Amino acid sequence: MPPANTLPAWAELQTHRENVGKNFVLKEAFASDKDRFEKFSRTFSSAGVSADIIFDFSKNFLTGETLDLLLKLAQQAGVERKRDAMFAGEKINFTEKRAVLHTALRNVGGWEMKVDGKDVMNCSRGVNDVLKHMKEFSDQVRSGEWKGFSGKKLNTIVNIGIGGSDLGPVMVTEALRYYGANDMTLHFVSNIDGTHMAEALKHSNPDTTLFLVASKTFTTAETCTNANTAKHWFLEKTGGKGDIAKHFVALSTNEAEVTKFGIDSRNMFGFESWVGGRYSVWSAIGLSVVIYIGFDNFHKFLSGAHAMDKHFREAPLKHNIPIIGGLLSVWYSDFFQAQTHLVAPFDQYLHRFPAYLQQLSMESNGKSISSDGSSVKYTTGPILFGEPCTNAQHSFFQLVHQGTKLIPTDFILSAKSHNPISGNQHQKMLASNYFAQAEALMVGKTDDQVKAEGTPDDLTPHKRFLGNRPTTSILVGGTIGPAELGALIVYYEHLTFVEGAVWDVNSFDQWGVELGKVLAKKILKELDEPGDGEGHDNSTVGLIGVFKKYANS
Numbered sequence: 001m002p003p004a005n006t007l008p009a010w011a012e013l014q015t016h017r018e019n020v021g022k023n024f025v026l027k028e029a030f031a032s033d034k035d036r037f038e039k040f041s042r043t044f045s046s047a048g049v050s051a052d053i054i055f056d057f058s059k060n061f062l063t064g065e066t067l068d069l070l071l072k073l074a075q076q077a078g079v080e081r082k083r084d085a086m087f088a089g090e091k092i093n094f095t096e097k098r099a100v101l102h103t104a105l106r107n108v109g110g111w112e113m114k115v116d117g118k119d120v121m122n123c124s125r126g127v128n129d130v131l132k133h134m135k136e137f138s139d140q141v142r143s144g145e146w147k148g149f150s151g152k153k154l155n156t157i158v159n160i161g162i163g164g165s166d167l168g169p170v171m172v173t174e175a176l177r178y179y180g181a182n183d184m185t186l187h188f189v190s191n192i193d194g195t196h197m198a199e200a201l202k203h204s205n206p207d208t209t210l211f212l213v214a215s216k217t218f219t220t221a222e223t224c225t226n227a228n229t230a231k232h233w234f235l236e237k238t239g240g241k242g243d244i245a246k247h248f249v250a251l252s253t254n255e256a257e258v259t260k261f262g263i264d265s266r267n268m269f270g271f272e273s274w275v276g277g278r279y280s281v282w283s284a285i286g287l288s289v290v291i292y293i294g295f296d297n298f299h300k301f302l303s304g305a306h307a308m309d310k311h312f313r314e315a316p317l318k319h320n321i322p323i324i325g326g327l328l329s330v331w332y333s334d335f336f337q338a339q340t341h342l343v344a345p346f347d348q349y350l351h352r353f354p355a356y357l358q359q360l361s362m363e364s365n366g367k368s369i370s371s372d373g374s375s376v377k378y379t380t381g382p383i384l385f386g387e388p389c390t391n392a393q394h395s396f397f398q399l400v401h402q403g404t405k406l407i408p409t410d411f412i413l414s415a416k417s418h419n420p421i422s423g424n425q426h427q428k429m430l431a432s433n434y435f436a437q438a439e440a441l442m443v444g445k446t447d448d449q450v451k452a453e454g455t456p457d458d459l460t461p462h463k464r465f466l467g468n469r470p471t472t473s474i475l476v477g478g479t480i481g482p483a484e485l486g487a488l489i490v491y492y493e494h495l496t497f498v499e500g501a502v503w504d505v506n507s508f509d510q511w512g513v514e515l516g517k518v519l520a521k522k523i524l525k526e527l528d529e530p531g532d533g534e535g536h537d538n539s540t541v542g543l544i545g546v547f548k549k550y551a552n553s
């Protein structure tokens with residue numbers, strides 16, 4: 001693949017940015033085109049979801065010509081070819097020589113999906129077998145048929161995992177809390193900080209606690225240490241009478257390590273190496289979700305996800321919602337030097353959604369080496385951040401409105417609340433803020449408007465809003481149920497795919513997390529040895545020395 005910035009459409013976009021993009025004024029674009037909303041919004045409708053989802057791209061620096069040029073860039077960068085290669089099970093994760101087929105995990109539509117000629121859906125221990133196992137097990141736990149060693153129903157789930165083996169289950173169980181079993185307590189222990197495990201175990205009863213050890217590799221230091229701590233706690237609390245087989249299950253690809261840990265392979269829920277950690281909530285890693293919301297709801301979650309896969313795979317580029325979302329991100333990153341992407345859900349249930357998207361986006365596209373091994377000469381993955389609104393409005397939105405940075409922002413709202421309390425007053429106030437923020441960011445407030453309010457001259461510039469800040473508004477035409485959540489997640493998955501395809505980076509590896517892990521292992525040993533460590537810089541040696549002095553005093 002030639003570098004993205006050498007593609008003809010890249011140069012055309014640069015010229016277009018000089019001629020049009022640089023001077024683009026959103027409010028003028030609306031004033032001169034009464035159909036702008038219709039032109040640049042897209043509706044996602046499918047039998048796989050119970051509500052339409054509207055993606056309003058019209059408050060972006062976008063003209064018909066911009067969209068055409070961005071689509072041209074996508075074609076020249078081979079986005080469709082790469083997408084089709086992903087669905088075909090080709091080894092597009094070229095540094096790890098792996099297929100990327102998390103879409104098979106939610107393939108409720110019966111597509112043929114193969115890796116190395118093998119039908120991954122219907123082979124032994126394939127996707128459908130594992131789903132069946134997850135259904136059986138979760139039904140048993142929910143009904144109380146699966147009992148702990150002392151014959152009691154299990155009512156506490158402790159998921160031990162980190163990264164994709166944690167963030168997906170946490171985010172989804174929070175987002176779908178409305179559907180969750182009220183008699184169940186969930187803990188997600190990820191951090192190696194002992195506080196995380198200690199707090200989870202503090203009020204847990206070993207008779208009624210189920211541990212899910214979630215790790216694709218089953219070698220991750222934090223997860224293995226936390227799992228061993230949990231095992232010791234369980235055996236100690238039960239005076240050695242506790243039956244591991246009834247209280248510990250593994251969600252992993254690594255049967256050998258699972259067995260070594262002491263978990264019976266019959267209590268292992270497997271998946272394959274072609275599922276990346278950050279794409280694994282659809283796999284066995286989602287077992288906590290299934291136990292919490294029930295298999296039927298989990299199936300709806302998969303159906304909504306599959307519906308968005310189908311849209312991404314089949315919709316023409318101009319109507320293809322993740323394609324447009326991904327290209328807009330490239331447009332802002334590379335032609336406006338935007339460094340960030342803000343996602344602010346107007347939905348308390350989605351409070352962990354931005355954290356989840358951070359791993360998805362930044363672990364996927366936080367790369368600077370392209371497919372031929374050379375350094376890219378353009379900006380890649382944006383810094384994704386976010387918090388639920390309206391909270392965020394009272395914290396960092398000052399910077400979004402009046403700071404010096406261009407921050408392309410996504411807002412998410414559902415038309416209906418699961419909790420329409422106080423005569424739906426809360427939801428209406430929430431919605432009014434959702435509309436107001438996008439409008440305010442766009443229209444701003446001129447000096448004349450500020451002055452007309454009687455503001456003294458010296459205060460006027462401080463109260464001025466330049467406006468012209470782009471937003472994408474996502475509106476779910478009902479409540480956000482399992483299917484709608486599935487579709488929203490997959491929108492961002494494929495948006496990330498499109499970015500990476502244009503930037504020609506491998507969105508599916510994560511070598512950047514390795515160096516810190518290796519150094520931590522070396523330093524861990526040194527903390528127990530005399531001296532202040534070997535071969536470190538002066539600052540690190542100094543800090544290790546100070547730590548040892550205080551920690552051991």
Ligand SMILES: O=P(O)(O)OC[C@H]1O[C@](O)(CO)[C@@H](O)[C@@H]1O
Nearest residue numbers: 163164165215216217220277513
């Ligand atoms: O599921 P595992 O193998 O424990 O990995 C956990 C996480 O660690 C990472 O490999 C990064 O260190 C993520 O990609 C992954 O989601």
